[in-house]
Amino acid sequence: MTKHFLKISKDFSETPGARYYSDGNFSGEEFYEKILRYAFKEALEDDSKLVIDLDGTEGYATSFLDETFMRLAKEFGKETVLKNIELISIEEPDWKDEIISYIKDVE
């Protein structure tokens, strides 16, 4: 299986913000609608995995991660998302588990 790569610090921002557009710049909503959604679609079409690299940023708020991955799971289904994404978080390993829990929480 081939892999597509997405590094948040390079492809989006080094200073990701909060949940919504209304909260300020580089929100989770913005990241999902402008980048993640298309990157994941492309990966699915190529029958490959999307590797999301969380390292290199100043840090994430739970609301940013939650909004991003919750919406991804809602749109594509949590099984599909869990099967087709790979997370890299060497600097803060806790985030990987948190993101997986956000995806699993989607009803």
Added chain:
Amino acid sequence: MNKQRRKRLRKRQKISQIKALKSNRRFKAFTRNQNRYKRRRNQSFKRIRSEHTGYKNALRKEEAILPDIFTINDNLEGVLNFIYKSKKILERRKVHQVDFDFKNVRKVDDGAATMLLSICSDMDSKGIRVRANQPLEPNAREFIIKSGFMQYFEGPHRKLKSELLNMTIKKGKTKIEQKDSAGLIHKSMKTVFTEKADLRNQKLQGMLIELMTNSVNHAYLNDQREKTWYISTSHYPNQNKVEFCFVDNGDGIINTINVKFRLLIDNVEILKNAFNGDYRSRTKLRNRGRGLVAVKDSHTKMTIRGLKVITNNVFLDFENNVTFKLATPFSGTFYSWILDKSCKQ
């Protein structure tokens, strides 16, 4: 007839003389100055009179005398009482100027100073002039000068600047300013971990975004109010320590939770439950309410230490596991914590 003619002629002459005089530049300038003088005299008189008699256009001054021990650690109730009274001034109509009297202050700390500055800034944005003098006690005065506290007040001490300024205050309005918080963190990491090349602290950045988000999205029940928050950092390079304070003057965590859930339990329990994420599961939106849990996590995972929270009538000290009810409530939320070498890098 001759007499009447003479009278008419004199009248005409007088009128033409007056006309000539009025068209004269010097006369015009003279009358203009006279009018200006009259206007000024009336104004100052009105002001002076109004101050003494409560005239409706009065220049209303309020004087606020600070308690001699202005610290959260030693005189929490005194500080909160003073802050409560200062907020009442803010609510009053037609206050034009507030003079804060620091003369008798013997001890100040960062938390109390940040609380006061947040109110002063709110006064300033409401068009109220804020003035202050300096403490007479040398140590308190030194603290005030080093903190750069006086720069935020009007008055002769405003220009006082020290090369050793160790306090930075960021004010935010209605938005999350994650670049500003990242900048504060970089400076703080440089003070604490002097030898470290990477100045990021991702967990702390995450926590600051949570606090800003809570202030902007949840702290103000009345949407018409200006949503502001303040972060202050005080650097102590000799101790490799930075003290952080975060304040918003909203409605407080407990009040906002009570409005949403109408709970009938003790306020202390409500606050503890909020930090444990208990109200998350009660909402239909299961993904909400993780912010306060993340703040508590930052303390338990040693990203920061000495986390204290004051909101409404509850004080919560996470490090010493101390919780108690306050006699004077604080309408808003105040957090303080420390970043030092014992914290996780």
